[in-house]
Amino acid sequence: xxxxxxxxxxxxxxxxxxxxxxxxxxxxxxxxxxxxxxxxxxxxxxxxxxxxxxxxxxxxxxxxxxxxxxxxxxxxx
Numbered sequence: 001x002x003x004x005x006x007x008x009x010x011x012x013x014x015x016x017x018x019x020x021x022x023x024x025x026x027x028x029x030x031x032x033x034x035x036x037x038x039x040x041x042x043x044x045x046x047x048x049x050x051x052x053x054x055x056x057x058x059x060x061x062x063x064x065x066x067x068x069x070x071x072x073x074x075x076x077x
């Protein structure tokens with residue numbers, strides 16, 4: 001049975017009530033599947049409308065890419 005454990009909640013930039021909710025999700029794809037990091041977006045601060053699941057095995061690479069994209073984005077500002 002899947003269990004969601006909230007890790008952190010951040011304010012969603014550009015919104016009045018929006019939140020980014022980061023959680024650990026156990027058995028996301030059925031019994032004995034590996035945990036994932038779940039990143040949810042709740043525009044009203046409560047009800048998650050968008051969600052991404054990132055396997056822990058991919059997390060370092062995803063973080064690396066996001067940092068690179070952020071660095072490039074900041075150069076345009």
